[in-house]
Structure formats: C-alpha cells, structure tokens
Amino acid sequence: MTRIGLIRHGITAWNKEGRAQGSSDIPLHEEGLAEAERLAERVNGEKWDVIYSSNLLRAKQTAEAIQEKIGSIPLHLDPRIREVGGGMIEGTTEAERLEKWGTNWREMDLGFEPKESVMNRGRGFLQEITEKHPDENVLIVSHGAFIRHLLRELVPQTDLSTPPKNTSITELLIKESKWNCELYNCTKHLEAEQIES
16 A cells, blocks of 8 residues: 655745746745745654655745655655646736636636646656555645646545645555545644644
8 A cells, every 4th residue: 555645835925926836936935935844843743755746946845844854754856746837827817817818718728738748747657656665655745736637537536626725735545556535635734833823
C-alpha cells in the first residue's frame, strides 16, 4: 500500500488578488510562507518517507519548509506535477477576463493546457511513484487545478465541490490497484493557528 499526501502550495500574492497563476512562476506571499511553516509543524508529527514537488517556486518553497522541519527526508522536483497551463488568462482576474473576452471566456481557445496533457503527465508520475515507493508514505506538493484533475480521475466518488485550499492535505491510499481518498482538503493546522490568535 502506497500512501500519498497531496498538498496544495501556500498562498501567493496572485492568489490573494484572485489572479490565475497557471505555469507562471510566482513566489509565496509572506502569509504563504507562514502557512507552509504551520503545515511543516503538522507533518513533522506524521510518518513521511519522501517529498516530491512541482518545480514552480510556490510549490518548491512549500516543500522546502516541510523538508527543513522533518530533516533527512529527500526532496525531488518534478515538472510533471506543475499547475495546469492557463494560456492567455495567466495573470488576470475574473473581472479582467470578463472585460477582455466576455462571459463565455471559458469556452474560448485561450491556450489552456488540454486536459489529456494534464492527465497524461499526472498518470505517468503517479505510476512511477507507486512503483518506486511501494509501502511508503509520499508527500506531493502541487497545485489546485492539477490536484482536482487528478482526483476527478482517481477517486471520482469524492465530493470535490470545494477546491483544495492553500496548504491543504488530501490523503490517498492505493491498495490492490484501487485508489481511496482517506482525507480531503484538510487544513486543521491553519485552523489551530486562528483559534490561538
């Protein structure tokens, strides 16, 4: 049984402004760095064997905060788990998209990465991970849209109506070639901080 912890990176300035990020390489906001620290505290008390991260800076910074806290755990960067490419909408807000392309902008050809491309890289990556790390616990730091695409295919019975929050953990377990979602979109490490402050 391979256990996967899917993590969405910490918050960025573009997240706060409601801008589409896609493959744009945006660093974590100060608040995102603090979120990553709280996430690192949480996972430090759990058993994880290895971390894989998207090579985009916001994911890498989140993964590095975890690695720093846990210590000797190896960290590997992999471009296959980058965010879904957003084409011409990257850097824009919903209001800007409506103004520029109108209400049907989602149906237009604005250079989005095709779903097949996202799923091909996601499937290939996960197959390799489960072969390389049988019976291990693997943390994967990635991005909101990429995680949702993956989960829709792997665990279609899971309610994905709430998008993954920044630094949320979703846990998957593969047993006899079948994926099960054990935990979805959990941010208890952030909620504890809000109660304290």
